[in-house]
Amino acid sequence: MRSQLVAGLRTFLVCTVLLGLAYPIAITAMAQLAFADHADGSLVERDGQVIGSRLLGQAFDGAEWFHPRPSASGYDALASGATNLGPTNPDLLAAVEESAVAYREENGLDPGAAVPVDAVTSSGSGLDPHISAANARLQAPRVAEARGLTVQTVLGLVEDHTDPQALGFLGEEGVHVLELNLALDELTS
Amino acid sequence: MTADAWAQLALLVVLLGVSIPVLGTYLARVYSDAHTTLVDDASEPVGPSGAGAAPGDRIFLPVERALYRLSGIDPTAEQRWTTYARSVLAFSVVSVLGLYLLQRIQGALPLNPNELTAVAPATAFNTATSFVTNTNWQSYSGESTMSYLTQMGGLAVQNFVSAAVGLAVAVALMRGLVRRRSGTLGNFWVDLTRGLVRVLLPISIAGALVFVSLGMIQNVNSNVEAVGLAGAPVAVPGGPLASQEAIKQLGTNGGGFFNANAAHPFSNPSGLSNLLSIYLLLVIPFSLTYTFGRFTKDRRQGFAVLGAMVVLWLGSALAAMTFESDGNPQFDRYGVTQQADDGVVGGNLEGKEIRFGSPASGLYAASTTGTSTGAVNSAHDSFTPAGGAVSLVNMMLGEVSPGGVGAGLYGVLVFALFAVFIAGLMVGRTPEYLGKKVQGTEIKLATIFILVPSVLILCFASVAVLLPTAASSILKPGPHGLSEIVYAYTSAANNNGSAFGGLTASTDWYDTTLGVTMLAGRFLPIVAVLAIAGSLARKQRVPVGPGTFPTNTPLFAGLLTGVIVIIVGLTYFPVVALGPIVEQLSL
Incomplete structure (x- = not known):
């Protein structure tokens, strides 16, 4: 179980960086480039x-x-x-x-x-x-x-x-x- | 129902019909391996690390190898069912603790422009279990509780990985059904990684960008404070929304960035974003039946399962669309027009948005509760009693119409074991499914799978009704109050996450008991499924004979549907009768 927990912790950290930081930041960058008006809330x-x-x-x-x-x-x-x-x-x-x-x-x-x-x-x-x-x-x-x-x-x-x-x-x-x-x-x- | 409502449903069915074979085949290739070649041709190329060759290897393989290295995983190691289950549990324990910690210390971390403080302990526990179990029950209000870092670095990560865990378990069960005399089911870490890298992430990237093009926000700005046109203060919230919204739907998670979930105009800006959201939440659960057909090398096996799912989904969708379009008869006496007509947006509009209208709200409700998504584009609590009952019964069915990502398929396959078991009893033969004898071990485990949610729902709901502190959370006592409590535990036990929002669930009692319900409702069935898979994988295949009951026919689809409805109907009929049925009759 201990080796599974270690693998779990390392996978959790890797996922947090890839899916929790890289992915939303990349989407934010692309959205701001392509659809800045929408991305910022369609301000009137x-x-x-x-x-x-x-x-x-x-x-x-x-x-x-x-x-x-x-x-x-x-x-x-x-x-x-x-x-x-x-x-x-x-x-x-x-x-x-x-x-x-x-x-x-x-x-x-x-x-x-x-x-x-x-x-x-x-x-x-x-x-x-x-x-x-x-x-x-x-x-x-x-x-x-x-x-x-x-x-x-x-x-x-x-x-x-x-x-x-x-x-x-x-x-x-x-x-x-x-x-x-x-x-x-x-x-x- | 209006002609437009029918056209909307037809478009959705066509989109899904086109996607199911394509995505289903792709998923089969993603999870294929040397033991489970998908074509009879033995010369099928087998890729490195035991996995079969799959589309996009040139891009995905290097990414996967890097992830395996960083996580310290040997991708060639095959796991027995016990090890597979331990991996699932270990990963989930770490996830619950990590997400709890993140919420508790968010005040001291960056990406918190609106300066939100630590989430309260009971709420943080409830939310951590809720997102790790793919439930996404929300006892908090997103815009005033969770920092952007918690949303994207905590909640959205679980949106991805909890869906990938569901996929992995479904794949392990399929392997158990098709492998012969095998002690192993694959490797959880490989299945998890491949599901994330090859399925969930690419579709989410595309989905998020489409969502922004339709008006969703995607920024890390603090809320804009301004003076509105009529002079009153207005606020425009910010946040990394679209990236989260895409995986929330695709992964059948459902946790909203905002309190109003997908009713919020930022989360669901138009009729088109609404339809795409429904499509995203249905597409993987339905496609997995085609994957199942590929794994078993008999597409009709997949179609039979798909048939049962479609009957249940379409039936509930039509029911909810009709009940909500007909309106709330109680409003009639105040001279309120609910009939759709020139310029009148018809139906029971309490808790519904104009841009969707009643039929699209009913369709969304049936789809989000038929999958284990639990996102809402309208207030389910304010649905007509019959319309609200559709959502409740959909969840009680055990989330198999078509169910959550992975969870729907493994759920319906457990029901299929029951169906062949019952058919076997009728003719006095040992039941078989896909050439595997279904014996005492499998049926006992399948019974555990079915009983866990019902025991959780009925016991906790009974206690909550009797306990004054719990019962006082009801908005108005009466049949609807009972429905609210039963809905909460049903949603938690089946990992749906939608709510009858009138129940004040942000109390220590509900935070704790619902948290426990979500954990037990997710992981006990998963362990049972993996045990079934392990037991089936060890068996030799029985050749098809004249006494074999075919499971790839419309007859079997009908039997399967009947078994699902009867098992659930007998379990829950009394409580549904006391709640929504009494309320509907009192109208």
Whole structure:
């Protein structure tokens, strides 16, 4: 057993150097050369200032912004995660009901109006950068009014900032909230 | 399910179908040796150090020789099963201690730009066992606990080597089945090294670069702190992510760099990266059945095993995709639209990301629990009761649909021994598998293999339910609370690593008992498998006769599937009935 342990220790150390240092460092070097933007986090800048990452959702409050989905972490990128509430958990159902009521109120919908499911549920990461197109369309009149734009203009922007499905059929299409809000802000400021 | 969801599943099946023969043949050549030539032609060239000639020898052989020298290994030495098992255990003991130590002293080491301190002892023990056993259960939050050095120099290294250990054990069992009157099974250190150098490392390099091209991060910068568009502070985390993500999927490990695992937009930026992740985690387990066909010189032996795996995987994938696309009926009463329609992303979206949607989340969940990966792109705890049960039952099946890297194949071959045993009992003949008589020794060892996880799961879960300190970790008592606890022990015992995240598992009780469960659930079955391999290797081959039960037919694939489902169904039905089934019926 002793000789096996010695071989094990030496193999462990060799593997740590090869797979734990050489491999990730080589990948980092290649990634930084070929895809520096992605490798550094797809940073979004405005007037030379970093305002976040294209991939990570942000919190938006107030009538003039499109609102992202609810988030278990309040869009804190250093505490990613889901609510992990079970499907029959009363806390989950209360949160869904509350969100639905608040969503209708914010967006001037009838009390019984249908609400898209993404608007009242939290994502897996708490950092979902997208909302559904149906959700964005329901928010558009509110945003248009707050910014003094026509609904038509705002809906046009929604269209422009909708990410298509990968390869046309993988996953789902989604409206990119940060880019949409950025475009709105550039238009009105 | 939408047409797009079907197309997505079809694309995955085609990608796998094309890859299985290619990778399966390659794997067979990597692990071939002078004793196990793969073609009947005896003039098959035999390379140096006892290993057969394999593609890429010109590049790989010098690397391997250097590694053998550095590790002090004699690559020509053949090992009996006992020595092979001792090597596996010795390497794993060193790995657990090394990884524990690294976590405890990370605060004093470099590559820690976010200045994280030492990991707490119970968490460090749990994490060390978790990564060495290929489980990757996480009782910590990656972004706020593990330094970059711990992630890449500790956790990612175990992602590689634990997968290579699984491959090695599967290869040893295949050798046991095909060698005749042989006392030995090969050399663990050679099998480990060849798996790393020729399989896992090259595919991971390619995978990592593709992942970065799709948006994954790969840096060693500290987190970027900035002011967001609406004026609130935002953070952009950094880290050597893509290099780890590639082997995490390929090695069916599943441990996430971030707390949200593959739901995190950095870990899984798009629908395409999602599909590639699923492909990577399935490709080696499925391909090994083709390798098995090559080893036995009868491809149909491999297809029969593959058939059983595909039936179970496809069935669970379709079930999870459908249940999640149908949505959570409880939401209906609040006027929430879950029907996929123009602009509506449909299904039960609690805990799911828009860019994947419900069908791709269900497909991911079935694939990650059918293999022993345990990565998650959505919160399994928030799945519908029926959708969550798919994940739970997938793990209970013993991780054979198609199972972890290596672990899936050796698991399904143990079930195959049971299948021929049961068929033999029915006709009153001594059962044979691949010409080897299956006798008391093998069946006793196979029984140990099957019993270990179920004893661990049912005993620990029962105690946890009764123990107030353990039961208080449940988010909400009731059937779902029971599911959460059972899920945790099932995940640990079968080395999966996914979780119903509502259970607060970062307590000393769970860190310790789950750590013990992972160790026992990994290494007792491995020793049993190697003992079976050693026993079979010594036997002479019985010639095929009229009474031989053929194991290379669809009939056998059906029998094998039935044996897997029945053995597991009888063991776990009561607890599944009390958990997810009751919850589903209460909707």
